[in-house]
Every structure is written in structure tokens, then in C-alpha cells.
Amino acid sequence: MAIKRRKISVIGGGFTGATTALMVAQKELGDVVLLDIPQMEGPTKGKALDMLESTPVAGIDSNIIGTSNYEDTKDSDVVVITAGIARKPGMSRDDLVSTNAGIMKAVTKEVVKYSPNCYIIVLTNPADAMTYTVFKESGFPKNRVIGQSGVLDTARFRTFVAQELNLSVEDITGFVLGGHGDDMVPLIRYSAAGGVPLEKLIPKDRIDAIVERTRKGGGEIVGLLGNGSAYYAPAASLTQMVEAIIKDKKRVIPTIAYLEGEYGYEDLYVGVPTILGGDGIEKIIELDLTDDEKTALAKSVESVRSVMAALPTT
Numbered sequence: 001m002a003i004k005r006r007k008i009s010v011i012g013g014g015f016t017g018a019t020t021a022l023m024v025a026q027k028e029l030g031d032v033v034l035l036d037i038p039q040m041e042g043p044t045k046g047k048a049l050d051m052l053e054s055t056p057v058a059g060i061d062s063n064i065i066g067t068s069n070y071e072d073t074k075d076s077d078v079v080v081i082t083a084g085i086a087r088k089p090g091m092s093r094d095d096l097v098s099t100n101a102g103i104m105k106a107v108t109k110e111v112v113k114y115s116p117n118c119y120i121i122v123l124t125n126p127a128d129a130m131t132y133t134v135f136k137e138s139g140f141p142k143n144r145v146i147g148q149s150g151v152l153d154t155a156r157f158r159t160f161v162a163q164e165l166n167l168s169v170e171d172i173t174g175f176v177l178g179g180h181g182d183d184m185v186p187l188i189r190y191s192a193a194g195g196v197p198l199e200k201l202i203p204k205d206r207i208d209a210i211v212e213r214t215r216k217g218g219g220e221i222v223g224l225l226g227n228g229s230a231y232y233a234p235a236a237s238l239t240q241m242v243e244a245i246i247k248d249k250k251r252v253i254p255t256i257a258y259l260e261g262e263y264g265y266e267d268l269y270v271g272v273p274t275i276l277g278g279d280g281i282e283k284i285i286e287l288d289l290t291d292d293e294k295t296a297l298a299k300s301v302e303s304v305r306s307v308m309a310a311l312p313t314t
């Protein structure tokens with residue numbers, strides 16, 4: 001049988017969706033379908049065509065189409081959900097919960113109908129609660145519903161550490177645990193520059209400042225943009241996750257994963273280190289935490305649970 005290209009659908013053709021479609025295509029991970037609501041069909045088709053016309057210049061053989069018809073997403077290998085509203089200055093991600101939960105339910109029904117075997121990556125905020133909503137609505141096994149926050153939060157942390165030390169971003173590693181909110185938990189003990197623990201390289205007050213900036217990293221961009229939220233780094237993060245699945249890379253990266261007892265929590269989607277490969281979340285890595293880290297994680301989990309309590313019940 002002929003080998004076919006992979007198919008990646010991106011639901012929501014706004015800032016993050018369109019940027020993700022382009023980045024995924026630029027890595028030749030497969031053919032890309034960008035879908036938005038019928039009222040946005042023209043702009044969605046226009047963005048996709050514009051991207052497609054960049055492919056000869058870039059030397060890329062990925063087809064890219066824009067649509068509002070879910071039939072075009074049929075048999076996707078990976079579906080990325082970015083549909084929904086984004087916050088504006090003065091809002092928290094949690095303010096988006098009821099609107100976006102409704103959108104998640106509607107979108108998930110269609111995604112599952114046309115791609116019953118796909119892997120779903122959820123970006124829409126509040127991301128932990130939205131990933132949970134998609135999981136419940138899809139009926140998929142937990143390894144096939146994955147949320148994005150940790151790659152982005154860790155990327156922000158790595159950026160700030162690299163700036164602080166004037167070192168290559170490539171050599172900085174880190175992990176951010178917990179919910180995608182202002183009380184996320186950057187794990188300093190597991191962060192390093194070229195293998196050297198950060199605590200040996202950066203004074204405590206500077207580390208604390210970097211942790212604080214990382215926690216508020218989304219808000220920093222929202223404040224600067226004035227009308228929307230970050231999309232380049234989020235799209236790059238989604239692209240890394242799509243690549244990990246499509247190429248079965250078995251990357252050790254933080255994702256929003258469903259916990260069934262890991263870290264002491266049940267029936268909850270929250271950010272933890274995972275192995276992401278050809279079967280989605282193949283493993284959750286349980287790190288030993290100090291009492292302080294456990295307390296910080298508990299506080300972050302509490303925030304996620306309070307957002308989940310606001311999820312519509314029907």
C-alpha cells in the first residue's frame with residue numbers, strides 16, 4: 001500500500017491556529033487543514049492559500065487548506081484545538097471558562113465524528129480545564145487527549161535564564177509543573193544550564209525574579225499586545241508536540257495530562273512531565289518533590305480545581 005502523508009487539522013484559524021498551521025507545514029509534518037467557523041470561512045481560506053503559496057519558496061511539500069467544513073478534517077492523525085476566545089488586558093485565563101467550555105464541546109463532537117482515531121492537543125484556555133472538557137466529551141483514552149502549557153511555560157523560563165546567563169537557550173533545561181496559571185511551579189532543582197544546576201549559577205533573588213516573570217509570562221504579552229494573547233511561542237510549542245507524536249520522538253516534555261493517582265491527584269488534567277511519542281502521552285514521569293514543591297503544586301492544583309468547578313454541567 002502506498003505510504004500517505006500525515007494529516008494535521010488545526011481547529012480555530014486565529015492567531016495561534018494560523019501560526020501553528022504554518023509552523024507545522026514548514027516542518028513538513030504532514031498536510032494541514034485549518035478550520036474556523038462558517039462566518040470566518042473566507043479569511044480562513046485566504047490564510048491557508050497564502051501559506052500554501054509560500055511553500056514553493058520554502059521548498060515544502062505540505063498541502064494547506066482553509067475550511068469551515070469538518071468533513072475536510074476526516075481521518076486526521078493529530079487535531080490541535082485553538083478555537084475559542086482569548087483574554088484581554090485585565091482578564092485572567094479563568095474568565096474564559098464558560099464560553100470556551102461550550103466551544104470545546106461543540107468542536108470535540110465534530111472532531112471525534114470525523115477522526116475517531118486521532119490524537120487531540122488542546123491549547124484553548126483555561127487550558128487544564130479545557131483539556132479535561134475535551135477528554136470527557138471525546139470518550140478517548142487519556143493518552144490521546146493532551147493539553148499544552150508546559151512546553152510554553154518552560155520555554156519562557158528557558159528564555160529568561162538564557163538572557164540572565166548570556167548562554168545559548170539550547171543549553172538551558174527546565175520543567176514547569178502544575179496548572180497553566182499564575183501559580184504554576186517552575187522546578188528549579190530540575191533546571192540546569194548544560195547540566196550544571198541553576199542554583200549553582202544564579203543567585204536566589206534572581207532565580208525568584210525569573211520564576212515570577214515566568215508565572216506572569218502570558219500576562220506580560222497580553223499587556224504588551226493590548227488586544228489578544230501570545231501566539232508565536234504557543235504555536236512553536238504546539239508544533240513541537242505535534243512533531244513528537246507524528247515522528248514518535250518520545251520527547252520528555254511537560255504536558256497537561258490526566259492524573260489517576262500520580263503526584264497524589266485523581267481525575268484531573270494538570271501539567272506534569274511526560275513522555276510524548278507516537279501513542280500520545282506514553283508515560284507520566286513522577287519526580288520526587290520536596291515539601292515546598294508539594295505545597296506549591298497543591299496550591300496550583302487547587303486553582304485548577306476551582307476553575308473546573310465552574311465548568312458547565314451539561
Ligand SMILES: NC(=O)c1ccc[n+]([C@@H]2O[C@H](COP(=O)([O-])OP(=O)(O)OC[C@H]3O[C@@H](n4cnc5c(N)ncnc54)[C@H](O)[C@@H]3O)[C@@H](O)[C@H]2O)c1
Pocket residue numbers: 011012013014015016017035036037040082083084085086087096100103106107122123124125126127148149152180228229230231234
Ligand atoms: N495553553 C496555552 O498555552 C495558550 C497559549 C496561547 C493561547 N491560548 C488560548 O488559545 C485560544 C486561542 O487563542 P488565539 O490567540 O488564537 O485567539 P484568536 O481569537 O486569534 O483565535 C481564535 C479563533 O477561534 C475561532 N473559533 C471560535 N469558536 C470556534 C468554533 N466553535 N469552531 C472553530 N473555531 C472557532 C475564532 O473564530 C477565532 O478565529 C484562547 O483561548 C487563548 O487563551 C492558550
Ligand SMILES: O=C(O)C[C@H](O)C(=O)O
Pocket residue numbers: 086087093125152180217218219221222229230234
Ligand atoms: O496568557 C494567555 O492568556 C495566553 C496563554 O495562556 C499564554 O500563556 O501566553
